Amino acid sequence: MQAVRIHRQGGPEDLVLEQAPYPTATVGDVIVKVHAASFTPDELQWPVTWIDRGGRDRTPAVPGHEVAGVVTEVGYGTTGLKVGDRVVGLTDRHRDGAAAEYVAVEARDLAVLPDEIDDVTGAALPMSGLTAWQALFTHGGLTAGQTVLVHGASGGVGALAVQLARDVGARVVGTGRERGRAVAEELGVELYVDLDRAAFEKLVGPVDLVFDTIGGDVLARSATSVKPGGTLVSISAPPPEQPTRGQAVYFIVEANRDQLAELASRTAAGRISPHVGAVFPLAETAEAFQAKRRGITGKVVLLVEPSAQTASRS
Ligand SMILES: NC(=O)c1ccc[n+]([C@@H]2O[C@H](COP(=O)([O-])OP(=O)(O)OC[C@H]3O[C@@H](n4cnc5c(N)ncnc54)[C@H](OP(=O)(O)O)[C@@H]3O)[C@@H](O)[C@H]2O)c1
Known part of the structure; x- marks a missing residue:
């Protein structure tokens, strides 16, 4: 699959789009086909970007820990989601992120994304x-x-x-x-x-x-x-x-399915809306990470694979 990866501790200029191994769904995981992803601009400065939970080097790392997409595979023993579900969520910062065609995510970190919410809005939410x-x-x-x-x-x-x-x-x-x-x-x-x-x-x-x-x-x-x-x-x-x-x-934010479902429900009802400042294709992830320097405010979203629910934005 195609993924944006960074091979050594560095900045946005070190992000490269390249072939990467398809992820494995371990116990409790699902594989999500990514439609849109988002990131925190300073995440390349987080220690967890470079190590796994055991403190081991996990480069090359895939950035972007917010995902909107569809479940394509369910891991052994995983419950709560099924293949074909549209989902949104915050992925584990110690694992590869969502700036890729596919990402493995613990199902409990995902909520169902209502049809009223397009992928770009969904990715900007978690x-x-x-x-x-x-x-x-x-x-x-x-x-x-x-x-x-x-x-x-x-x-x-x-x-x-x-x-x-x-x-x-x-x-x-x-x-x-x-x-x-x-x-x-x-x-x-x-x-x-x-x-x-x-x-x-x-x-x-x-x-x-x-x-x-x-x-x-x-x-x-x-x-x-x-x-x-x-x-x-x-x-x-x-x-x-x-x-x-x-x-x-x-505090450091925690994934929470119930809170995310409530946020999605309020978004679908028009009560709240994430502020999306710009949308970039996956191939321009390095530029997207530097968008703030160009004066863009709000969330910057990576469009990976537009689906029927992706509104056109620029
Ligand atoms: N602890 C956690 O779990 C957690 C979770 C999420 C985010 N964060 C951190 O929280 C921070 C904010 O995240 P975000 O995604 O909301 O970032 P953001 O979209 O860049 O928002 C930051 C806001 O603060 C403004 N701002 C920044 N520095 C300012 C200054 N010196 N004077 C006046 N306004 C200033 C920015 O204005 P301009 O856009 O005009 O610069 C922008 O409106 C980041 O440092 C992020 O890493 C922490």
């Missing part, structure tokens, strides 16, 4: 959707009537966090660069702070929940925006400061 869901609800405990400050509100994760928070009846304030304002405002933030021009601490808070997707200086300054009993959730690094009389949580 990482951003699950991260936003777990940040707001699992770790942040967000409920109706509360206020959340989302740093990076027009990004892949941030845009879904804004929509999920609004959907649950929370008030949302967003931050980011000026170029993200239109997207964030359209998604329903009550106030958007351009971080290059204003200090968010002076304009916002204290709030029930701060969800930081940016990190660095923004994260370091965020503890003071949390009100007593509130929470600071971060996904780029552990917060250097704990909020006074509040809590700080850093």
